[in-house]
Amino acid sequence: MRLGWLRGLAPVMIMAAALLYISSIKHEIHSHGKHLQRAHLNDSVRNQHIIMRLQSMEANINKLVKSLNSIDVKAEQPEESAKHKEHKVVKKLYPNSYLFNKWGEELSEDEQREAEELFKRYGYNAFLSDRLPLNRDIPDTRDPRCAQRKYPQDLPTLSVVLIYLDEALSIIKRAVRSIIDKTPSHLLKSIVLVDDHSSNEDLMEKLDVYIISINEERPGLLVRVRHSEQLGLTQARLSGWKAATGDVVAILDAHIEVHLQWAEPLLARIKEDRTVVLTPVFDKVNFDDLLVTHYHPSAHAFDWALWCMYESFRPEWYDLKNESLPGKSPSVMGILVADRIFFGEIGALDGGMKIYGGENVELGIRVWLCGGSIEVIPCSKIAHIERAHKPYLPDLSITMKRNALRVAEVWMDDYKTNVNIAWNLPPKNHGIDIGDVSERKALRERLKCKPFKWYLDNVYPQLDYLDHLVAYGMVTNNLNPDICIDQGPVPGTIPVMYGCHGYSPQFCYYRTTGEIYIGLIKSHKYNSNRCLVDPGVGSVPGLYDCKLAKQKGFYMLWDFKQGRAIQNRDTQRCVELVKGEEASYQLILQDCSGQKWTIQHVITDF
Numbered sequence: 001m002r003l004g005w006l007r008g009l010a011p012v013m014i015m016a017a018a019l020l021y022i023s024s025i026k027h028e029i030h031s032h033g034k035h036l037q038r039a040h041l042n043d044s045v046r047n048q049h050i051i052m053r054l055q056s057m058e059a060n061i062n063k064l065v066k067s068l069n070s071i072d073v074k075a076e077q078p079e080e081s082a083k084h085k086e087h088k089v090v091k092k093l094y095p096n097s098y099l100f101n102k103w104g105e106e107l108s109e110d111e112q113r114e115a116e117e118l119f120k121r122y123g124y125n126a127f128l129s130d131r132l133p134l135n136r137d138i139p140d141t142r143d144p145r146c147a148q149r150k151y152p153q154d155l156p157t158l159s160v161v162l163i164y165l166d167e168a169l170s171i172i173k174r175a176v177r178s179i180i181d182k183t184p185s186h187l188l189k190s191i192v193l194v195d196d197h198s199s200n201e202d203l204m205e206k207l208d209v210y211i212i213s214i215n216e217e218r219p220g221l222l223v224r225v226r227h228s229e230q231l232g233l234t235q236a237r238l239s240g241w242k243a244a245t246g247d248v249v250a251i252l253d254a255h256i257e258v259h260l261q262w263a264e265p266l267l268a269r270i271k272e273d274r275t276v277v278l279t280p281v282f283d284k285v286n287f288d289d290l291l292v293t294h295y296h297p298s299a300h301a302f303d304w305a306l307w308c309m310y311e312s313f314r315p316e317w318y319d320l321k322n323e324s325l326p327g328k329s330p331s332v333m334g335i336l337v338a339d340r341i342f343f344g345e346i347g348a349l350d351g352g353m354k355i356y357g358g359e360n361v362e363l364g365i366r367v368w369l370c371g372g373s374i375e376v377i378p379c380s381k382i383a384h385i386e387r388a389h390k391p392y393l394p395d396l397s398i399t400m401k402r403n404a405l406r407v408a409e410v411w412m413d414d415y416k417t418n419v420n421i422a423w424n425l426p427p428k429n430h431g432i433d434i435g436d437v438s439e440r441k442a443l444r445e446r447l448k449c450k451p452f453k454w455y456l457d458n459v460y461p462q463l464d465y466l467d468h469l470v471a472y473g474m475v476t477n478n479l480n481p482d483i484c485i486d487q488g489p490v491p492g493t494i495p496v497m498y499g500c501h502g503y504s505p506q507f508c509y510y511r512t513t514g515e516i517y518i519g520l521i522k523s524h525k526y527n528s529n530r531c532l533v534d535p536g537v538g539s540v541p542g543l544y545d546c547k548l549a550k551q552k553g554f555y556m557l558w559d560f561k562q563g564r565a566i567q568n569r570d571t572q573r574c575v576e577l578v579k580g581e582e583a584s585y586q587l588i589l590q591d592c593s594g595q596k597w598t599i600q601h602v603i604t605d606f
Contacts, residue, residue: 123387126168146379156247161240164254189246303523304422331364358403473600514557
């Protein structure tokens with residue numbers, strides 16, 4: 001005999017009893033109304049509160065009873081329940097996709113396909129973006145002191161330029177909506193949308209409809225510029241600047257949302273000094289779940305390859321113990337705010353840059369050398385989506401290298417060789433067409449700009465001069481010129497010989513003082529390179545952090561001449577090749593036998 005129906009009835013009977021009990025309490029309280037009238041007012045309020053809570057409990061229990069009554073008898077059968085749950089399990093179609101690492105558990109297979117397709121197209125979660133409110137709330141991550149700041153009413157007007165190439169329509173709409181909602185209307189002169197020749201159909205008529213709807217609300221606010229061919233980020237920013245009409249221009253990516261009171265700190269600072277070029281502090285918007293990650297203020301800087309990076313402020317900023325204050329910065333990371341006219345006076349952006357990369361570093365160096373300065377403004381915050389991949393080239397190093405060489409040729413004087421070293425190019429005659437730089441050199445003369453050494457000494461002293469190098473590049477041995485010295489597995493402390501491939505694990509650097517670095521050289525004085533050492537025991541050379549090698553007392557100074565031996569100055573042992581297992585070559589330390597080594601690029605004879 002089945003008793004499932006009886007077990008199902010038990011909770012209903014218990015709840016029915018609870019309802020009777022609550023009803024009796026309510027009746028008792030009401031029956032003492034005369035006493036309540038004579039009681040103190042606080043007692044009356046308290047009893048009334050009890051009745052309200054009992055009523056709420058009664059309502060909740062009634063809902064539970066209805067829910068229990070609606071349960072099908074089939075739910076009592078474990079076999080069918082398990083089948084039902086198993087049917088709801090959704091197959092994960094893209095277990096290796098970055099998009100689904102921590103997002104998308106509840107999506108159906110069709111939704112997963114749509115989300116993954118959009119992710120591959122845009123580099124962020126456009127599927128989720130399309131389902132979020134355009135005016136969504138994001139956390140206020142400013143220092144609390146920022147909210148207490150008061151700004152003048154008569155600030156300069158602002159034009160905001162949004163650059164995009166094949167962005168998701170909802171992303172652009174959200175950027176526009178956040179700017180309109182969080183910028184005082186009397187300050188916001190225009191929003192300029194610059195389309196660098198997108199192919200996305202959503203950015204044609206649908207975007208036009210959105211622009212018209214905004215301009216009906218705020219006539220002339222949205223301005224659209226569309227390139228007839230893809231010209232790259234630099235040209236798009238220049239197009240936006242030329243179309244701007246505000247006193248100040250803010251040039252931003254389109255995949256952003258501005259924070260509360262983002263504009264006032266920027267406009268107030270430029271009102272104080274029109275020669276300062278500013279950047280807000282970015283918060284990161286995750287590309288997968290679009291949540292905002294708080295970033296603390298940092299300077300914007302670069303290495304000798306001109307890749308952007310975050311950098312510490314100068315020590316005096318930290319001494320102030322106030323994260324709401326502006327900090328000096330060697331450069332900007334692409335998002336910039338400037339007095340519109342001053343930006344033109346100082347040369348705007350280098351129109352000779354191609355596609356992507358280097359233009360922001362060029363601007364930072366030029367502003368500092370030619371009479372302006374760069375500051376990060378912590379009270380101005382922008383949430384910026386960090387894409388999983390960018391829409392321009394699959395390999396951004398192609399144009400980065402070319403643009404970096406162009407910057408070096410115009411602005412870096414005798415230090416331009418450091419850019420060649422960073423990209424492992426010959427110190428002279430690198431063979432890369434950097435375009436005509438005569439106009440930019442004439443601009444430098446016209447503005448009477450300082451030499452680059454002044455920038456290194458006064459703005460970015462953390463950059464290593466690299467003036468102690470005499471040779472760099474891949475190192476080969478006469479026994480087998482097809483294999484190169486390589487840093488080997490990382491982490492690890494043993495260099496190896498490996499087929500020459502020309503990437504950074506095989507870059508070697510020889511110093512005038514005798515150290516040999518293996519692996520990509522560091523651009524900054526506070527970093528340590530990895531030094532080739534003779535440990536003094538055994539026959540295997542080592543590769544250690546140079547500071548650690550010195551502490552351990554390893555022998556790290558070498559005599560080396562092009563086409564000759566590499567011999568340790570202290571142990572007199574040479575780095576040489578021997579054949580190991582399966583006819584492969586290995587590096588060993590032994591008495592010198594006359595083996596010859598050649599390094600790829602020579603700066604000065606040695």
